[in-house]
Amino acid sequence: MGAVAEYFDNIKNTVTTIFEGMAVTASHFMRKPYTVQYPDRIPVRVQDTLPYRYRGILNVDLEICTGCLACERACPIDCIVIACEKDQKTKILTISQFDIDIIKCMYCGLCSEPCPTGAIHHTSEFEGADFSTESMIRRFVTDPIDAYKPKKGPETDERIAPILNRGMRYVNEFAQGGEAWNGGVVDDGAAAPGADDEEEAAAKQ
Amino acid sequence: MSTLRTEEMTLNMGPQHPSTHGVLRFIVRADGEVMREAIPDVGYLHRSIEKIAEKVGYHGFMPYTDRVDYVCAMFTNQGWGMASEKLANIQVPKRGEYCRAIATEFNRLASHLLSVGTMGMDIGAMTPFTHAIREREMINDLIEELCGARLTFNYMRIGGVAWDLPPGWREKALAYLDHFEPILDEYNALISYNKIYIERLANVGIISADEAVNYNLVGPNLRGSGIKWDIRKDLPYSVYSEFDFDVPVGKGEWGKLGDAMDRYMVRIRELKESVKILRQALKQIPAGPVLAKVPRNFKPPAGECQIRVESARGDMGWYAVSDGTGYPWRVHVRTGSFAAMGIIQKLSQGLMIADLVTLIASLDVIAPEIDR
Ligand code: SF4
Ligand code: SF4
Numbered sequence: 001m002g003a004v005a006e007y008f009d010n011i012k013n014t015v016t017t018i019f020e021g022m023a024v025t026a027s028h029f030m031r032k033p034y035t036v037q038y039p040d041r042i043p044v045r046v047q048d049t050l051p052y053r054y055r056g057i058l059n060v061d062l063e064i065c066t067g068c069l070a071c072e073r074a075c076p077i078d079c080i081v082i083a084c085e086k087d088q089k090t091k092i093l094t095i096s097q098f099d100i101d102i103i104k105c106m107y108c109g110l111c112s113e114p115c116p117t118g119a120i121h122h123t124s125e126f127e128g129a130d131f132s133t134e135s136m137i138r139r140f141v142t143d144p145i146d147a148y149k150p151k152k153g154p155e156t157d158e159r160i161a162p163i164l165n166r167g168m169r170y171v172n173e174f175a176q177g178g179e180a181w182n183g184g185v186v187d188d189g190a191a192a193p194g195a196d197d198e199e200e201a202a203a204k205q
Numbered sequence: 206m207s208t209l210r211t212e213e214m215t216l217n218m219g220p221q222h223p224s225t226h227g228v229l230r231f232i233v234r235a236d237g238e239v240m241r242e243a244i245p246d247v248g249y250l251h252r253s254i255e256k257i258a259e260k261v262g263y264h265g266f267m268p269y270t271d272r273v274d275y276v277c278a279m280f281t282n283q284g285w286g287m288a289s290e291k292l293a294n295i296q297v298p299k300r301g302e303y304c305r306a307i308a309t310e311f312n313r314l315a316s317h318l319l320s321v322g323t324m325g326m327d328i329g330a331m332t333p334f335t336h337a338i339r340e341r342e343m344i345n346d347l348i349e350e351l352c353g354a355r356l357t358f359n360y361m362r363i364g365g366v367a368w369d370l371p372p373g374w375r376e377k378a379l380a381y382l383d384h385f386e387p388i389l390d391e392y393n394a395l396i397s398y399n400k401i402y403i404e405r406l407a408n409v410g411i412i413s414a415d416e417a418v419n420y421n422l423v424g425p426n427l428r429g430s431g432i433k434w435d436i437r438k439d440l441p442y443s444v445y446s447e448f449d450f451d452v453p454v455g456k457g458e459w460g461k462l463g464d465a466m467d468r469y470m471v472r473i474r475e476l477k478e479s480v481k482i483l484r485q486a487l488k489q490i491p492a493g494p495v496l497a498k499v500p501r502n503f504k505p506p507a508g509e510c511q512i513r514v515e516s517a518r519g520d521m522g523w524y525a526v527s528d529g530t531g532y533p534w535r536v537h538v539r540t541g542s543f544a545a546m547g548i549i550q551k552l553s554q555g556l557m558i559a560d561l562v563t564l565i566a567s568l569d570v571i572a573p574e575i576d577r
Contacts, residue, residue: 014400024395025332034339053353053368074501076265108268108359113367114501122353175301175367175496 047124053173055107055122058100060140061163065119067093067147071111079104080111080120084147093147098140102128113174117148118167213241218561220249226323226565227572231549235558243553243561245546251576258525258536263289263363263503266533271357273538274574276319279305279312280516282361284523284538287442287512289363292505292527301365301495302444307378307486308351308360310479314385315344316517317472317479320569324469325396327566328405328559333396340388347378363503365496375487382480382487389476397473406469407460410552410564417463420548423541424519425475426568429455429468436515448485450478465567472569504531518542518569542574 038046050056067084083097112121130136148160155161219230228249234241254273258266270285271278283305290297297305322337345355350371352360360366396402412422417430427434435452437445453474455467507529514521519541528534545568552564 010400017399018401021332021395021399024391034342051350051353051371053351053371054349055353074264076261076268106268106357107354108357109353109367110264110268110359173368175362175365175369175494 047126050124054124055109056124056126057102057107057122057128058105058111058138059121059123059125060098060100061119061121061167062095062098062140062145063119063160064117064148064164064167065095065098066117066150067095068116070114070116071120074110074114076108076110077104077106094144095141095147096144100138100140102136102138103133112170115167115171117150117164118170119148121167121170211236216558218243219246226570229565229570229572229575231561233553233558233561238557238559240553240556240558240561243549243556245549247543247546247575249576250573252573254577255536255538258533260532262531263505263533264501266536267362268357268359271359272573273577274516274518274521274540274542274571275356276571277309277312277316277517278356278358279309279360280514280521281538282358283309283443284512284514284516284521286361286363286365287514288510288523288525288536289503289505291510291512292508292525293363293499293503295364295497295499297365297497298494299444299491300369300493301497303486303490304366304370304495305361306444306448307370307483307490308348308358308366310483310486311344311348311378312358313479313517314476314483315341315348317476318344320517320566321392321469321472321476324406324563324566325402327562328402330396330399330402333392336388336392336395340385343381343384347374347381350374350377362496362499364499365494367496369495370490375490378483379487382483386477386480389473389480393473397470403459403466406466406563406567407464409460409465409560410556410567411461412463412548412552414463416548416551420551421544422519422548423544424515424517425468425471426519426541426545428452429471429567430463431455431457431467436513436520440513442512442514444486445482447489448482450481450485453478465563468567468569502531504529516541518571518574519544538577540574540577542568542570542572545570546575 036042036046047056067082069082069084072080072082079101081097081099082095085094085096086092087094107122109122112118115121128136155164214235216233216235217230218233220228222229230246230249232244232246252272254269257269261269267282267285270281273281318337318341322334322341325331325333348358349355351374352358352368360368412426412430414430414432417427417432422430431454433452433454436442438452453471455462455471457463457467458470459466505527507527509524509526511522511524514523521541522539524537524539525533526535549564549568553561556564
């Protein structure tokens with residue numbers, strides 16, 4: 001008797017719990033769908049809906065790059081290559097190369113964090129597929145360009161001011177903001193950020 | 206007439222099998238549908254992450270820790286942050302600790318949702334998976350707003366976190382929790398109390414309390430066997446001592462204590478507890494800085510340290526040795542998934558082949574975390 005009762009009890013249980021589940025599923029016919037039909041059939045580009053901090057493909061505003069190399073040092077996989085030359089007489093720093101290897105980049109954001117002006121920053125762009133690996137190396141310098149010199153007080157050049165505003169907003173988003181970084185020179189007593197990193201790296205080899 | 210010859214069959218499950226949660230291989234010796242033994246073969250996802258730490262330095266290693274366990278990367282971030290802080294004796298600001306707690310608990314929600322979702326999918330119930338993933342996406346949206354990435358967060362830094370909570374985020378997070386709690390009940394109605402589902406999970410892969418301890422299981426796998434051990438509660442780190450929450454343990458309601466259903470229900474209940482912690486954390490979060498001043502050129506004094514974090518997969522240990530230079534001399538991670546792999550060979554004896562999938566899913570192993 002007990003076994004038979006249990007048998008029918010099990011069947012009853014199964015049917016009722018299935019119906020409970022079905023009720024949940026059915027209720028979803030009434031709700032708004034959550035799926036996004038990427039890439040087409042969406043009202044706005046996905047890129048435009050991403051939050052401000054989204055870490056997409058890197059971009060560099062060379063107009064406000066000070067050539068401090070903080071980003072190059074911060075990158076754990078060395079995918080940034082910058083070449084700067086300082087004219088001995090005029091003391092002007094010229095940036096002749098600024099390449100970022102997008103293939104190697106892991107979008108960690110460690111490079112944009114120490115940048116004093118927010119020149120190097122993540123965009124909301126993520127569609128980076130391409131046919132050749134060569135074209136994945138983003139070369140930002142076409143003609144050698146003079147490095148930006150931070151001014152005391154607000155920027156007066158009206159061409160650069162909006163770019164710098166954009167950059168500083170980006171920098172200030174980070175926890176330590178613009179204060180901890182003073183033109184790329186850290187106040188921790190060390191001569192320059194990571195000045196002896198290279199020696200150590202060499203010693204480590 | 207001579208009798209038919211019978212023999213044991215050796216099967217390979219994996220490395221590329223949709224239900225092994227990553228690149229994992231099991232060598233199964235089976236007699237018909239009953240397994241004699243399933244021997245896990247790990248190592249397919251070994252990426253030398255511990256060795257990489259010795260090459261990239263303390264700050265540079267943070268994004269790599271995301272790859273140790275990509276499903277709950279906040280915990281690995283926190284583990285590395287805490288280990289480095291302990292080496293250099295750095296105090297994380299209070300708000301930074303709260304940001305960490307909030308981020309990790311949201312990550313725990315996301316991780317457990319994936320676990321309970323794939324649990325259903327692995328035994329053939331596709332719908333709950335989509336429900337769990339939908340909720341996880343919403344959590345990922347929140348985390349993305351917080352740190353800019355959905356999976357490889359790199360949110361924490363040595364000495365705190367990289368970004369403060371964005372404006373309006375707290376309200377959004379609280380609104381999400383209000384939305385999430387009824388969804389959890391709905392999810393339970395959808396699958397957790399389904400009779401067929403319970404029958405599939407109950408009395409499968411029973412781990413007794415002694416066994417769980419002897420095999421070094423951690424996290425929900427250990428608590429599923431009825432042992433109340435949670436690092437957040439028993440060895441409180443960060444700000445967890447300030448929160449009021451329970452540690453759910455398996456009770457054997459549907460079968461024997463320590464079966465797959467118990468482990469599953471521990472995760473479901475932990476979701477509720479995480480929501481509780483999150484509400485308290487979001488309410489109590491103090492004002493102030495979130496990142497201590499840590500030099501870029503980070504050189505902790507020579508020494509060694511071991512810290513423990515309660516990750517979504519249990520007690521995660523980070524061991525770091527510093528020789529006083531800017532590069533750690535040795536780093537080791539102790540992960541819950543690796544410990545869980547050890548018991549599979551024993552539990553699989555006498556199990557049906559179809560139940561092996563249930564067993565793996567109930568142990569919630571993540572392949573990259575096994576091998577690192
Ligand atoms: S995002 Fe990370 S990996 Fe990419 S260039 Fe910057 S530091 Fe290097
Ligand atoms: S850290 Fe910024 S300013 Fe310095 S070199 Fe890099 S992009 Fe230019």
